[in-house]
Amino acid sequence: MANEKKLSHKLQRYAGKIQQNRYMSAISNGLMSTLPFLIVGAFSTLFSALAWEPYQNFIAPVKGIIGLASTMTTGVIALYAVFFIAYRLAQAFDKDPLVPAATALLSFLILTPVETFDKVRALPLQWLGAQGLFVAMFVGLIASRLYIWIVDRNWTIKMPEGVPPTVVKTFSGLIPAILVAVLFVVISGLFMQTSFVTVHEFIYTYLQVPLEGLGGSLGAMIIALIIMQALWMFGIHGAIVTLAIVKPIWMSLDLANLEAFQAGAPLPNIIGLAFWYIFANYAPMLGFALLLVFLAKSKQLRTIGKLGLPGTFFSIHEPLNFGIPVVLNPLLAVPFIASPIVCAVLGYFATTIGLLPAPIGIYPAFGTPIFALGFIEGSWRLAAAQLVLIPVCMLIYYPFFRILDRQALEREREAQENSEQEGTAGINAGAVTS
Amino acid sequence: MKQITLVCAAGMSTSMLVQKMQKAAQAQNVEVEIRATSESSFKEYADKTDVLLIGPQVGYLEDDFKSKYEPKGIKVSVIDRMDYGMMNGEKVLADALSL
Numbered sequence: 001m002a003n004e005k006k007l008s009h010k011l012q013r014y015a016g017k018i019q020q021n022r023y024m025s026a027i028s029n030g031l032m033s034t035l036p037f038l039i040v041g042a043f044s045t046l047f048s049a050l051a052w053e054p055y056q057n058f059i060a061p062v063k064g065i066i067g068l069a070s071t072m073t074t075g076v077i078a079l080y081a082v083f084f085i086a087y088r089l090a091q092a093f094d095k096d097p098l099v100p101a102a103t104a105l106l107s108f109l110i111l112t113p114v115e116t117f118d119k120v121r122a123l124p125l126q127w128l129g130a131q132g133l134f135v136a137m138f139v140g141l142i143a144s145r146l147y148i149w150i151v152d153r154n155w156t157i158k159m160p161e162g163v164p165p166t167v168v169k170t171f172s173g174l175i176p177a178i179l180v181a182v183l184f185v186v187i188s189g190l191f192m193q194t195s196f197v198t199v200h201e202f203i204y205t206y207l208q209v210p211l212e213g214l215g216g217s218l219g220a221m222i223i224a225l226i227i228m229q230a231l232w233m234f235g236i237h238g239a240i241v242t243l244a245i246v247k248p249i250w251m252s253l254d255l256a257n258l259e260a261f262q263a264g265a266p267l268p269n270i271i272g273l274a275f276w277y278i279f280a281n282y283a284p285m286l287g288f289a290l291l292l293v294f295l296a297k298s299k300q301l302r303t304i305g306k307l308g309l310p311g312t313f314f315s316i317h318e319p320l321n322f323g324i325p326v327v328l329n330p331l332l333a334v335p336f337i338a339s340p341i342v343c344a345v346l347g348y349f350a351t352t353i354g355l356l357p358a359p360i361g362i363y364p365a366f367g368t369p370i371f372a373l374g375f376i377e378g379s380w381r382l383a384a385a386q387l388v389l390i391p392v393c394m395l396i397y398y399p400f401f402r403i404l405d406r407q408a409l410e411r412e413r414e415a416q417e418n419s420e421q422e423g424t425a426g427i428n429a430g431a432v433t434s
Numbered sequence: 435m436k437q438i439t440l441v442c443a444a445g446m447s448t449s450m451l452v453q454k455m456q457k458a459a460q461a462q463n464v465e466v467e468i469r470a471t472s473e474s475s476f477k478e479y480a481d482k483t484d485v486l487l488i489g490p491q492v493g494y495l496e497d498d499f500k501s502k503y504e505p506k507g508i509k510v511s512v513i514d515r516m517d518y519g520m521m522n523g524e525k526v527l528a529d530a531l532s533l
Contacts, residue, residue: 016494029474235515237491240443307521311450318447322490323519366444 004328008234015231015241022092024244026144027137030085031251035363037080041073042362042376045262067262074258075125078132082108085140086147093148099173104143106177107184108136111191111199127200130255134208135200137248143180150176208252215249216271218348222341225280229337235327247273257361261378267358270351274377277315277364279347280340282386285320286312286370287339287393291401292324298408314367324404331404335397342396343389356381438468438530439479440513442489445472451513454523455530464531483508485530490515509533 018024048059048067059066073080086104090097112127127135150156156172187199196202214220224242231238243250253272260267289312292305301324308319326332350356360378368376374383438455440448448470459466471479473492476499486508488495493512500510511533517525 012494016498020495020498025474232491235490236494237443237489240492304519311447314446316447316450318442318489318491319450319519319521321519322515323521325515325519327515367446 004234008236008328011231011234012236015236019241019244021244022089023141023145026085026089026092026141027248028244029088030140031081031247033084033088034077034080035365037073038077038363039365041070041075041077042258044069045074045258045360045362046376049262049264070262071125074129074255074262076128077130077255078128078136079105079108081133082136082140082143085137086144089141089144090148095148095151096169099177100144100147103147103173103177103180104140106181107143108132108139110181110184111135111139111188113188113198113200127198127204130252130259131204131208132200133248133252133255134211135203138203139184143184146180146183147176150179155179211249212253212256212269215246216253216269218271218345220246221271221276221280221344221348224276225340225344226337229340232321233327233329233333233336235322243273250276251363254359254361254363257358261360267360269361270348270358272359272361274359274361274364275347276344277368278359278373278377278382278386279343279389281315282312282370282373283343283389284336284339284393284397285315285317287390288335288397288401289320290390291394291397292320295401296405296408298405298412300412301405301408313369315370316367331400331407335393335400339393339396342392346389346392347385350385356385436466436484436531437482438466438485438487438527439476439483440468440470440487440489441473441476441495442470442492443472445470445475447491448487448489451518451521451523451526454521455527456523458524458527462527464527466527466531468527480506480508485509485511485533487526487530488512490518 044067048063048070050056056063083101083105087097087101090100109123112123112132114121115124116122126132151172155175157174159168159171191197191199191202194202196205224246228238228242231241250271250273253269254274257267257269257272257274285308289305289309292301293309296302296305304320304323308317308323311317311319321327324332326336347356351358357379359382362376362378364373364377370386371383374380374386440452442448452468452470455468459468469479473488473495476483476486480503483503484507486499486503488499488510490513496510496512503510511530513526514529516522517529
């Protein structure tokens with residue numbers, strides 16, 4: 001036990017380092033900040049691309065207008081991402097974040113070539129959406145960090161005393177913004193001399209595509225799930241630590257699906273944030289909680305089950321994880337780690353054989369209830385699959401649940417015998433039921 | 435009035451505990467304001483917090499938050515795992531008030 005505590009403490013420290021790393025959390029929180037815009041876009045996509053012929057005929061005259069909000073949100077999500085990532089990083093360094101964020105947006109636009117089509121000058125939307133997301137992450141971090149570095153060096157224009165503070169503030173951003181802009185102009189110019197022509201082309205081909213290939217595989221999802229669940233076994237919020245690393249990749253895969261869905265094209269990806277959420281995040285603990293509530297003979301387990309069950313419909317698992325507890329309980333390690341993996345594998349194969357559609361990639365907002373999420377992700381079949389996985393998980397948990405129940409019953413009987421020996425009536429269930 | 439802020443990953447499971455704590459406070463006639471938030475947005479509430487309680491699943495934040503906020507006079511503590519799991523509002527409230 002002492003060793004487990006020590007290991008747990010050590011893991012806590014590492015987990016903290018990953019999750020609290022300023023750059024990782026700037027990306028994670030920055031992407032999180034795009035949520036309102038993603039949701040606006042999601043509604044617009046749903047209403048304009050809902051695959052039901054009578055509806056499509058009905059909205060045909062205004063389809064383009066309904067889709068406008070999604071084109072200007074999910075369609076150009078890299079613009080929002082670069083701004084918010086830079087904003088969050090500046091915040092993490094306790095700097096006024098607005099100007100560095102705008103400077104990062106400027107830097108991103110400098111790297112994005114203006115192209116001329118039939119005398120129309122335009123920014124290619126291609127690089128402003130999901131395909132530009134990785135450039136947005138890099139530029140957001142680099143531009144913002146450089147800006148902060150220059151401000152810290154005090155390379156700013158000093159104003160004489162008596163100048164209003166607002167004016168001083170404007171001028172203090174001048175030199176850092178100019179230097180950052182110059183750097184990105186130079187980078188953009190250098191790339192024009194190469195066969196890639198743009199940074200976007202380079203990063204997309206040599207980084208985003210390989211990383212998406214790697215992160216978009218079933219193997220990557222299984223590894224992520226093992227790490228996630230193993231961290232939970234030590235009492236650490238495994239999901240936010242693991243997502244700090246994989247979320248950027250999974251999110252860009254989802255956004256590619258969403259763009260394809262909007263365009264009426266086949267969905268390119270199966271794995272993504274949405275897939276993880278739909279298949280691995282509800283059924284395991286919901287199944288376990290149902291076993292506890294309906295089949296447990298132990299009063300303690302039944303009480304915890306009742307306490308935890310409502311949360312599991314919304315993928316909130318802390319009462320069960322800490323109450324049973326799952327944490328530091330080797331008996332439950334096998335079903336706890338195995339059941340989400342089994343769910344993900346079943347979901348993956350059901351999708352590859354065409355039994356289920358791929359999720360359309362709407363950002364799964366935390367707290368969305370099971371079943372509803374399946375609908376949001378594009379199909380009643382996904383919603384139904386979420387429910388079908390519950391009995392599967394109950395089966396996986398069942399043998400371990402039996403042992404757990406027996407152990408708890410024994411403890412309760414002992415407690416009762418002890419209290420009877422001491423002459424006090426009944427068991428002291430106060431601590432459990434309160 | 436004492437102000438208690440609970441933080442976890444998204445402020446979801448702590449908000450369940452907050453409800454139980456508020457009920458316990460009402461039953462005991464304790465005047466206290468309790469809220470839950472995500473760890474990343476705690477900064478916004480730092481000025482109106484006397485006691486900061488950290489969910490055990492993000493217990494790794496303890497050192498960082500202690501060094502940041504204890505000098506400002508905020509008491510920082512990680513919620514006991516068992517109390518958290520059982521959503522024992524009464525106990526967590528009592529512990530928080532005795533800090």
